[in-house]
Amino acid sequence: MRVLRGAAGRGQVTFVELFFDLIYVLGVTQLTHLLITHLTPLGALQTLLLLLALWFAWVDTSWVTNWFDPNQLGVRLMLVVLMLLSLIISASVPEAYGQRGIWVAGAYAAIQVGRNVFVVLALGRAGADESPEQRSQRLGLRLNFERLLLWKSVSSALWVAGGLSHGSVRLMFWAIAVVIEYCGAAAGFYVPRLGRSTPADWHISGRHLAERGQLFILIALGESILITGTVFGERPAVAPHLLAFVVSFLGSVALWWLYFDRSAEAASAVIDQSEDPGRIGRSAFTYFQLPMVAGIIVAAVGDELVIAHPDGHSGWATIVTVLGGPALFLAGHALFKHSVFGGVSKPRVVAFAVLAALVPVGLVVPPLVLSLLATLVVAGVGVWDSLLPAHHAPATT
Known part of the structure; x- marks a missing residue:
């Protein structure tokens, strides 16, 4: 399966990506309503953590579709699954700190881990006409996503732990998870034996x-x-x-x-x-x-x-x-x-x-x-x- 974008399509935003974005209209609306009904410092912090979750789910997917062609069946199906999970998060925002905390955390963990598992597996397969230069680029990109998968697995575990907790403990777990995710890129997603990524490794359109x-x-x-x-x-x-x-x-x-x-x-x-x-x-x-x-x-x-x-x-x-x-x-x-x-x-x-x-x-x-x-x-x-x-x-x- 040829899932990577060709040179001619690297800079194009596809209709599937625009369709994917529609889910986040609901997410932003829900966050606004959450903030206006909890206009306190605690309410602002709670809203911020959920905004960061939605933002990471969206922006990390945007990076993936920078390389992967959404018009390919496998990538398109992956995006549809991510849309469903994002919709669950968006719909659950009003009760994220109540009974639906595990819904938010579970869906978010599935997005972050599942997307990167898909990418690592897809990049493990060589095309029939792959050149040595393409092979080097593919394997380098896969190594970057292997590092990213490990970091996202750790932060996702904390999100799930928070979803299973209550009150200030949930807030603490989710805050730590956000800090880990936010610092990951700055640390180059460093993993022992796998090294770290540099911005030059992420050659994007x-x-x-x-x-x-x-x-x-x-x-x-x-x-x-x-x-x-x-x-x-x-x-x-x-x-x-x-x-x-x-x-x-x-x-x-x-x-x-x-x-x-x-x-x-x-x-x-x-x-x-x-x-x-x-x-x-x-x-x-x-x-x-x-x-x-x-x-x-x-x-x-x-x-x-x-x-x-x-x-x-x-x-x-x-x-x-x-x-x-x-x-x-x-x-x-x-x-x-x-x-x-x-x-x-x-x-x-x-x-x-x-x-x-x-x-x-x-x-x-x-x-x-x-x-x-x-x-x-x-x-x-x-x-x-x-x-x-x-x-x-x-x-x-």
Whole structure:
């Protein structure tokens, strides 16, 4: 079975991958609802751990489909199984810290271990016309996934142990598992006798991975707009709710503009032409896109709070989500741009500082005004970017 992509198809995102992404629309929506019903530090930590689980399940699969052709029957069936398991996780998010903890943990462990077992077995089979160079590449890739399988087996065991536990013990097991997974790539998935991987070993199609990352940002933004429309539809059609709805929509547009106006396509070109695409892919798209996704989710929670109660006193939950969501996004985008283009994005640093300075302002202005101020800050970064010459944008913004 020829499961690896040919040279002509390395950069293409297939319809099967787009179908796979649909499951994560539900996942992001469920996380938003979980956070808004548990707006406490503990609730934020619980939501973060589940976000990391969904993110690792999605991004690790995106790396696999960078090499493996989803149009091949075996790979397509593997993706369908992963979709079902991802759907179980997404549907179980509201009760992840209750009766369905083992559902989440078991499905997640099956995704991470099962996917890597499939890859290792598939890479163990040589094609009939395999050249010595192809054989070397295949065996090197298999060795990397053997290391990855061992790391994922350890973290998955901790997820299952957490799913079988309760309360703070479950939280502890899952937090340790996340730390292991997050540190794995930085450690090169080191395994005694098998050595460690380097970013150069993960020779990817940069354009494919970049487009996959861009699509997930669109998923998160689409969920934000869905929340905005749903909450507005449940409220009286009066001026304060309407204005809050418009400001929330413009806030989502501003986040989209920052990411897609210049940096998305420019980043795709940089990683596609890089001699070390694995390094950029790991930092920019595996690590630094995560704060942006988290920021969109937090901002969606803030939008729901503002549309529901646009006037009156701004509580701490509203202040933290309305300002914290864009701040998280800006921080992640600044790190993303640094890892791809180098340098420090001054507009994003300034905007982050302004959002922090607006915290005391939130104590004296209504939620609608605070949301408008946060949206203007993000839009200001977009205006600042647009004033820079286009051919200098990747290096200086």
